[in-house]
Amino acid sequence: MVSLYAMKDYREIVHYVANLARIELTAEEEELFAPQFQKIIGYIDTLNTLDTIDIDPTFNIIALKNVLREDIPQKNEAYQKIISNFPQKDGNYCVVPKVID
Amino acid sequence: MTSNLHTFKALDIAEKIRGNKLTSEEVFSHFAQRSRSFQPKHNIFVALCAQAVQRTQSARNILAGVPIAIKDNICIEGQEITCGSRILKGYVPAYDATVIRKLKENGLSIVGVTNMDEFAFGSSTETSCYGPTLNPWDRTRVPGGSSGGSATAVALGCAPIALGSDTGGSIRQPASFCGVVGMKPTYGRVSRYGLVAFGSSLDQIGPFSRSIEDCAALLTVISGHDPLDSTSALEPVPDFSSFLRDDIRGLRVGLPKEYFMAGLHPQVLARIQDVITFLRDKGAIIQEVSLPHTPYAVAVYYIIGTAEASSNLARFEGVKYGARVRADNLIEQYKKTRGAGFGKEAKRRILLGTYSLSSGYYDAYYMKGLKVRTLIKNDFDKAFNDVDVILTPTAPTPAFRLKEKVDDPLSMYLSDIYTISANLAGLPAVSLPCGFSDEQMPIGVQFIGKQFDEGTLLRVGYTYQKATDWHTRFPAEIA
Numbered sequence: 001m002v003s004l005y006a007m008k009d010y011r012e013i014v015h016y017v018a019n020l021a022r023i024e025l026t027a028e029e030e031e032l033f034a035p036q037f038q039k040i041i042g043y044i045d046t047l048n049t050l051d052t053i054d055i056d057p058t059f060n061i062i063a064l065k066n067v068l069r070e071d072i073p074q075k076n077e078a079y080q081k082i083i084s085n086f087p088q089k090d091g092n093y094c095v096v097p098k099v100i101d
Numbered sequence: 102m103t104s105n106l107h108t109f110k111a112l113d114i115a116e117k118i119r120g121n122k123l124t125s126e127e128v129f130s131h132f133a134q135r136s137r138s139f140q141p142k143h144n145i146f147v148a149l150c151a152q153a154v155q156r157t158q159s160a161r162n163i164l165a166g167v168p169i170a171i172k173d174n175i176c177i178e179g180q181e182i183t184c185g186s187r188i189l190k191g192y193v194p195a196y197d198a199t200v201i202r203k204l205k206e207n208g209l210s211i212v213g214v215t216n217m218d219e220f221a222f223g224s225s226t227e228t229s230c231y232g233p234t235l236n237p238w239d240r241t242r243v244p245g246g247s248s249g250g251s252a253t254a255v256a257l258g259c260a261p262i263a264l265g266s267d268t269g270g271s272i273r274q275p276a277s278f279c280g281v282v283g284m285k286p287t288y289g290r291v292s293r294y295g296l297v298a299f300g301s302s303l304d305q306i307g308p309f310s311r312s313i314e315d316c317a318a319l320l321t322v323i324s325g326h327d328p329l330d331s332t333s334a335l336e337p338v339p340d341f342s343s344f345l346r347d348d349i350r351g352l353r354v355g356l357p358k359e360y361f362m363a364g365l366h367p368q369v370l371a372r373i374q375d376v377i378t379f380l381r382d383k384g385a386i387i388q389e390v391s392l393p394h395t396p397y398a399v400a401v402y403y404i405i406g407t408a409e410a411s412s413n414l415a416r417f418e419g420v421k422y423g424a425r426v427r428a429d430n431l432i433e434q435y436k437k438t439r440g441a442g443f444g445k446e447a448k449r450r451i452l453l454g455t456y457s458l459s460s461g462y463y464d465a466y467y468m469k470g471l472k473v474r475t476l477i478k479n480d481f482d483k484a485f486n487d488v489d490v491i492l493t494p495t496a497p498t499p500a501f502r503l504k505e506k507v508d509d510p511l512s513m514y515l516s517d518i519y520t521i522s523a524n525l526a527g528l529p530a531v532s533l534p535c536g537f538s539d540e541q542m543p544i545g546v547q548f549i550g551k552q553f554d555e556g557t558l559l560r561v562g563y564t565y566q567k568a569t570d571w572h573t574r575f576p577a578e579i580a
Contacts, residue, residue: 014452021411021455022418022432023448024440033449036510040453043511044400047469050476057471058478060332061302061527062289067331081178081195087425096420099431 010034106131107258108573111167111315114261118166125166125210126152132168132212136259143235145253146213147173148181153210163318163342165208170254170263173214174221175306176295177201180211184297185219185229185247188442189423198295199330200264200306200323207322212260215250219444220414221271221299223247224516227507228446235503237279238542238576242500245275248309252279255309258575262319263309268300269402270495270520272307273532277495277545280534282310282562282572285520286320287553288527289334292327300409301332303402303524311572313562316531317341320555336553344556345563350384352561355488359395360519366498372536372544373494376565380492383564390484390491394476398522399514401477404457404470405525411454417442449510478526485551490561493519495532495545523549531558534571543571 007013011034018025025033088095106114106128117123129152140146152168171177174184176194178201183189197205204211218228226249227233234249236242237256244253248265252275255263265272267285276283285307296306308319324338356377361370381387419425419438426437443451457466484491497518506513523530529552532545550558566572 013456017452017456017459018448019436020459021451022415022435022439023443023451024436025448026440029445029448032445033452036449037452037456039511040403040514041456044404044457044466047397047400047404047473048465050394050397050473052469052472052476055472055475057468058474059302059471061478061525062332062334064289064332064334069328078195081193082421085192085195085422087191087419087423094421097428097430097434 010038013037107135107261109261110312111164111261111310112318115164115167128166129168129210129212132260135257136213136254139257139259142240143237143253143257144232145215145234145250145257145259146170147183147185147216147231147250148214150180150211150213153205162208164322167209167262168212168260169204169209170213170215170251170260171201171211172248172251172263172265173217174266174297175201175264176297177211177214180214182214182297183230184221185217185231186442186444186447187230187424188417188439191424192422194295196295199292199327201295203322213254215248215254215263217250218247219447220297220410221247221266221268222410222446222450224270224274224513225501225506226250226275227503228444230444233503236500239500242502242542243278245278245496245500247271249275251309252276252281252283255279255281255311256576261311262315264306264323265309266296266304266306267524268303269406269524270517272309273520273530273545273547274496274517276309276532278500278543280543280571280574282313282316282531282533284308284316284320284531284555284558285523285529286324286555287334287529289332290336290529290553290555291323292325292330292333294327294329298413300406301413302409303406313533313559313566314342314345316562317345317559334553339556341555341559344559346560347564347567349380349561349564352380352385352490352557353488354380354385354387355390355484355491356387357390357392357395357484357491357493359392360493364497365494366538368538369494369496369498369544373492373546376535376546377492379565379568388488390488392477392480392484392522394473394480395522397473398477398525399518401470401473401525402517402521403453403514404466405474407450407454408458408467408470409454411451411458414447414451446510474525477522481522481526481528489551490557491549493547493549495519495547499538499540499542499544519547528552529555529558531562533562533565535569536571
């Protein structure tokens, strides 16, 4: 597997990342995105001028931790409505193509 | 009698209904009719709703009978919701978002579902799969985004109030561009259950209105801890209307010097300076503060926001809901469904997020972003030792023209420069209409408050609106 580090060409990077994100891009889209990506990443790289060695990351602005609830089973009245959204179904099952082997 | 109902506050409409001067059906019909009439010229709505049967009204129903417009990313049971995207076509939520449940319990009815940038990715409502909404004051311009439909609905009197969502400015900036009030509550103040997630540590649902009184009333209805949202705060909800006092004597107002640099439109600066003069005349103490990490905020947002978005949008793959492009195997189905279903901006953001989270880049980008976020939050904490509220322009310019920024994503991102930091720091912020440009386009002033201090923002807004009438104006086509 090729590492992102090895890629120099932004078109290659866009293609590789699109595969990770499971999005099929057209050739035109890759052509369009590559320079935009480069410009945006270049802008974001300005963060490297900041020294953050001793700074803690902020994951959660509200500082809640381990919000738990009691494990009390409840009836789900909505399951038929959920099933009705399946693009392809067989009874109560959602139908999908086989996973790649 | 009802022909100018849209000039009334939502609270006054509700009072007339309680006093039997109007029925809720008459009220709904008036706003539904206005919505239908403005829809062709402004493309405000994705769907218009029939009036729902009202549930039993609770004791605190100061907004009962009032119609409200809802952004297309808030789940309403039985109503198709698409987040402005082809990939969710046909999706009908099986449940109400908590805010929707609260609106229904308080007797409000939904007049329609409003247009938005696809998955809230945008500052102009141009990335919607339904095409852009057109600015209520000038149809050659954008209404702002991503809650452009909701802002326009309130500006044109299609609904007296609306809900939007704000991740980097998506309530405040369109409020500014459309000349209405828009507030982003403190992170955790309003439940996100039923809001289709973009940036889970940044998103908040918030109110649009014309008056600060309506903003306070609606905020009270939708706020509160929710066991269904593990990021919702345990902070008790006051009656926000109790903060509405015409008194800001001694209020310490901070002007962050980094927000008043080159690039600020001259008339935006002029209107903001008028606001500063007003506050000073009313006894507020104005002082300069510094938020030194401001120049990094947009970069931090486009790391954290896109990273969270790439994770949140992984669920749209054609399996359980929405559009599906069939293929022979599951991975191909994901790729084709997402390739066909997402628009360009959605793809760009997912790609950026995936890149910054990928192996080898996680520390350099995502972790770095989170650390600079801490620095930005620390800037605000330090400033709030000296001031009670921070004043800034909401946007660097009035509404720009359609298509002006669509081909330059970075330029579009930079238009969020004044709103983004409040999301990163989790602070409440409100945009109030404060005048017009020489081209008669609305301009907004933003106030940012301390965590959970929406009350002070409401007090400032009330004091300001008692002495001004920008918020009562309608575009010429309505007058």
